Amino acid sequence: MSAPALTFSDDQATAYDHVAEVLRGAGIDLDDQLLTPPRSSATSVMAVTGKAGSGKTLLLAELYKALKGAGVEIVSGDYESRKRRDKRSLAILAPTNKAASVLRLRGVPATTIHRILYTPVYDPEYERIAEWLTGNGERPEIEGLSEQALDRAAAFYANNTSIPGALAAAGLRGSDFITGWKRREEPLDIGFVDESSMLDDRQFEDLQEIFPTLLLFGDPAQLAPVNQSGAMVFDKLPAPRVLSLSRIHRQEADNPILDLAHALGDPDMGFEQFERMVEQAAARDERVVWGQRVEVDLMARSPVLVWRNATRIRLINAFRQVYGAPEDALLEGEPLICDGLELPLKHRKKRLDLEARGLIKGAQVIYLGAGRKPGFSRLHVMGAEDPQVSAASIVKIEKPDEEEPFIPFAARMGATFLHGAAVTIHKAQGSQWDTVQVFAPDLYAAARMGRSEAGQPLWKRLAYVAITRAQERLIWVVRNRLSVPSHPLVVDDLRAVPATPLILEETRAEDMT
Numbered sequence: 001m002s003a004p005a006l007t008f009s010d011d012q013a014t015a016y017d018h019v020a021e022v023l024r025g026a027g028i029d030l031d032d033q034l035l036t037p038p039r040s041s042a043t044s045v046m047a048v049t050g051k052a053g054s055g056k057t058l059l060l061a062e063l064y065k066a067l068k069g070a071g072v073e074i075v076s077g078d079y080e081s082r083k084r085r086d087k088r089s090l091a092i093l094a095p096t097n098k099a100a101s102v103l104r105l106r107g108v109p110a111t112t113i114h115r116i117l118y119t120p121v122y123d124p125e126y127e128r129i130a131e132w133l134t135g136n137g138e139r140p141e142i143e144g145l146s147e148q149a150l151d152r153a154a155a156f157y158a159n160n161t162s163i164p165g166a167l168a169a170a171g172l173r174g175s176d177f178i179t180g181w182k183r184r185e186e187p188l189d190i191g192f193v194d195e196s197s198m199l200d201d202r203q204f205e206d207l208q209e210i211f212p213t214l215l216l217f218g219d220p221a222q223l224a225p226v227n228q229s230g231a232m233v234f235d236k237l238p239a240p241r242v243l244s245l246s247r248i249h250r251q252e253a254d255n256p257i258l259d260l261a262h263a264l265g266d267p268d269m270g271f272e273q274f275e276r277m278v279e280q281a282a283a284r285d286e287r288v289v290w291g292q293r294v295e296v297d298l299m300a301r302s303p304v305l306v307w308r309n310a311t312r313i314r315l316i317n318a319f320r321q322v323y324g325a326p327e328d329a330l331l332e333g334e335p336l337i338c339d340g341l342e343l344p345l346k347h348r349k350k351r352l353d354l355e356a357r358g359l360i361k362g363a364q365v366i367y368l369g370a371g372r373k374p375g376f377s378r379l380h381v382m383g384a385e386d387p388q389v390s391a392a393s394i395v396k397i398e399k400p401d402e403e404e405p406f407i408p409f410a411a412r413m414g415a416t417f418l419h420g421a422a423v424t425i426h427k428a429q430g431s432q433w434d435t436v437q438v439f440a441p442d443l444y445a446a447a448r449m450g451r452s453e454a455g456q457p458l459w460k461r462l463a464y465v466a467i468t469r470a471q472e473r474l475i476w477v478v479r480n481r482l483s484v485p486s487h488p489l490v491v492d493d494l495r496a497v498p499a500t501p502l503i504l505e506e507t508r509a510e511d512m513t
Contacts, residue, residue, distance in 0.1 A: 008062075012055050015048050015243040019063060019215060022046055026189065026213045028088060033070040035088050038189075043208050047196065047216040047234035050245030051265075052468040053258045056217045059245070060192055061108050063215075064092060067190070075188055077115030078385070079122070079163035081136045089188045091116050091211075095198040097358045098431035101383030103194060109161075110194065111385070114355050117206055118181045126167060126177035133157045133166055145170060164386060181352035184210060191215070195430040197222040197232045204233040221265070221464050223426055224454065231454070256285045257474050261467045264460045271447035271459060275440065278476045288474050293481035294437060296322055300335050300366070300489055301382075302433040304422040304477070305466045307442035312422045313398045315439070318482045319421040320397070323489060328408050330367045330395065333489025335420035336379075337427065338363040342394060343413050354391060358384030359415045362427055368491050375411030380494040383431075387494075391415050425466045436470035438463070440478050 008016060020030045027038040050056050067090050068074060075091040092110040094100040103110035122130060129145075131137035133154060142150075149170040156162070156169035167177050191211035193199065196218035199207075207214055216234050224232050234242060263269060263277060282290040294304055299319050306312045325331045340361045343351050358381035359365075368378040368388075377393040392414025396405035405418075422439075443466075446459040453461055467474060 008059075009055065011245050012059050015059060015245060016063070018243055019046065019048070022213065022215075023067075023190070028067065028070060028072060028190070030066045030070055035071055038212065043212050043214065045208065045214045045216065045237060045241060047218060047237055047242045048245065049218050049220050049234060049242060051219055051221050052261055052464075053255070054245035056219075056245060057103070057106060057108075057194070060092070060103075060194060060217055061106060064090070064108055064192070072190070074109055075116070076109055076162070077111040078120065079130050079134070080119060081131060081134050088190075090190045090192070091188055092192045092194070093207075094194045094430065095203070096195070096430040097360070097363050097381060097383035099195045099198075099383075102432050104385075112358070112360065113193070113203060113207070114360055116188070116191075116210065117184055118352055118356060119184050120178045120356065121180045121182055123177050123179050126172065129153060129167060129170070130163045133163060145172075162385070181356050187212065189213060193217065195219075196234060198225060198430050199233045200225045201233065219468075221456075221461065222429055223461050223465055256281045256288050257467060257470050260288070260474070261464050264464050264467075269460070271444060274463070275476075275478075282476070287472065289476065291437065291475040291477040292479050293483050294439070294477050295475065296483050296485050297487070298435055298437060298475075299421040300333055302435055302437070303335065303337075303364075303420050303428070304437045304439055305425050305428050305469065306422055306439045307425055307446050307462055309424065310400070311439060311442050312424060313400055315422040315482070316398065316419040317400060320419070322482060322485055327406065330377075330408060331489055332367060332369050333491045334367045336365040336367055336395065336417040337420040337423060338365060339396070339416045339418045341414070342416050354415055357381065357386065357389050357391075359389070359391060362430075364420055364431065365417065366491060366494055368494065373411075375409060375414070380491070393417060425462050428469050429465055432469050432471050434471050435473040435475065436466065437475040437477050438466040440476050441480060 022044055023030060025039050026044065027036040029036070048056055048059060071088070073087045073089045075089050077091070092103065092108055093113045093116055094103060094110050095113055097112060100110040100112050125142060128137060128140040129142065129150070132139050139150065153166040153170040157166040160166070164178070187210050189211070190213045191207055192215050193207065194217045196216035197220070199216075218232060218234055220232065260278060260281060263274065278288065279290050281288040294315065296319060304315055306315065320334075323331060325334065338359050338361055341351050341354055341359070363384070364382040366380040366382065368380055371377050371390045375392055376390055377395075378390045379388075379393075381387045381389060392411035394407070394410040394414055394416040396407055396416065397419055398405045443459045443463050446462055447457065451458040
């Protein structure tokens with residue numbers, strides 16, 4: 001057996017060995033730490049599936065360490081040396097900024113799928129610094145940059161291995177050294193994709209074009225992507241290519257949140273019986289709370305999870321009312337959710353700039369204030385590697401019983417946002433928060449309707465996804481009430497790094513109309 005026995009359970013060890021054999025066929029021997037040319041150019045896809053707490057992330061992390069130890073280059077998406085063509089490469093991906101940040105907090109250098117599909121184009125002058133920092137060139141002499149600035153860049157890179165961060169430490173702005181983005185031209189070797197239950201068919205096809213060896217990590221109990229008929233991309237793989245982890249490791253720590261999530265797998269479990277289980281868990285463990293109201297103080301950073309859009313809109317408007325938000329403006333600290341980009345085809349470069357900085361559909365953002373131009377906003381993108389941005393924004397506040405949203409302000413084009421104090425459970429997939437509030441009346445409504453998805457009651461899938469978004473504490477809200485805020489909205493903790501203007505903001509005014 002290849003895997004360390006003290007680290008893995010039997011199912012993890014079996015999965016590790018199967019993956020190691022696939023990697024051996026791709027020219028990477030983890031046992032002997034040898035790298036050789038791949039035996040075949042054919043695409044090989046394998047999936048590791050399991051419910052929350054089954055050890056998928058631990059397995060992913062151990063495989064990453066083994067590949068790095070064998071000499072495989074880790075591709076982060078922020079910079080790739082032109083001299084890497086003869087090296088073997090690994091990229092660790094997630095569908096959202098939040099999902100990638102969860103992995104990074106566990107020591108796994110993950111990035112978003114978009115940051116791998118598109119690569120940054122560096123100014124040739126500053127690319128010399130990047131080549132030096134990555135060990136592929138001599139220490140450069142750059143006009144306008146002192147030796148002390150280069151030393152700061154080297155010190156930063158030694159601790160963080162981030163080229164954009166190192167160049168920022170030298171006193172450069174992103175718009176100084178990144179001139180644009182382009183579709184990846186050269187394929188990579190190996191891709192690990194976490195939260196792969198969120199992948200749609202188009203993303204899966206894109207990834208197969210880039211990675212000859214692709215390993216998907218996913219939870220089959222989550223909700224399938226919209227318009228995928230309840231199916232996930234790994235459902236279509238032949239049985240030998242799907243490795244299932246069944247042992248629940250985190251339950252050994254007596255985690256009541258995971259206990260509740262896995263209780264939903266009982267086919268005889270009804271909604272009322274499950275709620276009694278939640279109430280009993282709350283009575284004996286402070287990590288589960290039987291909530292009589294929505295705690296408004298939490299909504300700015302951790303949205304309430306709901307099923308119905310009507311509930312979401314009602315909670316958002318209640319949130320704004322209790323904070324005294326004016327109808328024609330946003331308060332600093334209000335949460336937003338990126339709903340996509342409204343840009344004509346001729347502004348494809350601006351689209352790439354925005355998406356590369358984390359403004360992709362579903363991104364959670366905190367409003368920091370107005371930008372320097374009308375319609376621009378200063379934003380903090382939650383979970384992004386470089387979170388502070390300033391960008392053209394179109395903000396839409398939906399109102400109960402009104403078809404058209406209210407727009408407090410808008411640029412002519414740019415990133416579009418909905419309010420983020422409450423989100424649907426579908427959109428919450430891939431994200432995790434320390435404390436999560438689940439609006440139980442919505443799940444009761446789903447249970448009463450009797451709807452099913454992929455052969456399982458919909459309310460159970462919704463409850464499972466919502467519950468497993470909580471890392472430390474679950475609040476099961478049972479009444480349609482909202483608390484009074486104990487303090488105003490705050491953003492001081494997010495302002496440690498100044499916002500970096502995007503290329504979009506530097507466009508001439510006449511190009512924005």
